[in-house]
Amino acid sequence: MNKLLELIENAKNIAITGHVSPDGDCTGSTLALYNYITENFEGKQVRVCLEKPSMKFSYMNGFDLISEDPFLQADLLVSLDASDRERLGIRGAMLDTAKNSICIDHHVTNTNFAKFNIVEDFRSSTCELLYTLLDYDKISVNTAVCLYTGIVHDSGVFKYQSTTRQTMEIAGALIDKGFDFTKIIDDTYFKKDFNATKLLGLVLTNAKLIFDGKCCYGLLDYDTWTGYIDDKKKMDGIIDNLRNIDGVEIALFMYETAKDEHKVSLRSINANVSSIATALGGGGHMRAAGATVYGKADELLENTILPMIKKELNG
Ligand code: 5GP
Ligand code: MN
Ligand code: MN
Known part of the structure; x- marks a missing residue:
């Protein structure tokens, strides 16, 4: 079992956060983990503490439960897609109050600011990295939609140099869960009012x-x-x-x-x-x-x- 799943297993109150001005990868990774935990672990209280993301991401399950306030009673804080403490905004205070903290990120400028840090800067996205830490059979359609959104956004729809064969393979495995990926790309990446x-x-x-x-x-x-x-x-x-x-x-x-x-x-x-x-x-x-x-x-x-x-x- 990896450190992330081990920490989740041993925590009861879990706060999930990400960077200010959340983008597709940040919104996708935080809500993917929210869905994964609530669907696969018993007796956990999970809160997503995040600046309100764009409404275009409101199709992701759990979006309506996002709260901008820090939750200061967490046993475990999971930070996703943030390179440093300042990027968490007011929610950075949770680093001081949570019993344990883990940072999952792919920024080359990451400062390893949490107690445990899983940082892989060769990853296209935090969603790609998070996927590698989860059990495929336990990934629901809801979780897959979130992970796919993050990968698509941070890879520039599989165009940036950070895109690898594994990025594509992971996206393919997620598509197998069954959802309208064309609509996700059009509605959240290309459409503009x-x-x-x-x-x-x-x-x-x-x-x-x-x-x-x-x-x-x-x-x-x-x-x-x-x-x-x-x-x-x-x-x-x-x-x-x-x-x-x-x-x-x-x-x-x-x-x-x-x-x-x-x-x-x-x-x-x-x-x-x-x-x-x-x-x-x-x-x-x-x-x-x-x-x-x-x-x-x-x-x-x-x-x-x-x-x-x-x-x-x-x-
Ligand atoms: P964007 O230009 O789309 O806002 O951000 C591009 C990349 O730079 C993203 O990966 C984002 O996380 C990072 N970034 C943007 N603004 C800041 C900032 O003020 N501080 C840090 N540390 N990273 C930033
Ligand atoms: Mn981001
Ligand atoms: Mn990212």
Whole structure:
């Protein structure tokens, strides 16, 4: 038996958490584990403590039970898809109060912040890693739907370099459980509402191409994006459009989250953007990383972020 299942076996009150601004992998892995435990273990109290994910993931079983509050009486805390304590937001407090904690993650920047840590940075997704820790025969359709969603999202629908034969084989084994995978991919990965699509158009129209066409960046101030959409998560995917421009090696998308506060997303073809994000106080993967930065957008770009990108491109 692996450490995760052993800890679950020996716990009664279990809290499951993941990173702030939960994406498909984070939402999928936390709810997959929630379903797996409630369906296969007797007498466990399981809570999913997580910032509310996008409603597009509400088809996952257990979604309605997600609570944003930390649960401070847990015997066991399981953290999924978070690279460090700060990424848990207010729920990081559970690390101090839970009797035991385990971190399951695939970020190269993971800090091994829990008591036990299962970190495999070659995995496409936390959902892929979690799958390898579970017993296939005990994975229900509900659990499979969650795991599949996470794998699809974090692998860019099986496109990113982190996709391996095993990623595909696991996805295939999950499909065997029987669910509408086309609908999951369309509804949660590709579909965008009309206003979000227009906002994407605006970013692309105003994007700048610099450093001999090797870097493309887009910017949005707070009033602009909130004039189109009500949820920042609807900007997911804008960065991929910038990265897909012919000749671009590093793409940058930055939007204002509050006065003098900006969320930065970085993507690359081959360059290491995780080191840039880490230097900015964030983290991520070699080809997909992000951070929150503080200051005026133009000054941050000119004095800090673009010089870092230039150095990475020349290095
Ligand atoms: P995104 O650009 O889609 O928000 O994030 C890309 C990757 O970078 C994800 O794997 C995400 O977990 C990581 N990431 C994004 N923002 C931050 C951050 O502020 N801190 C850390 N440590 N990782 C981040
Ligand atoms: Mn994630
Ligand atoms: Mn992930």
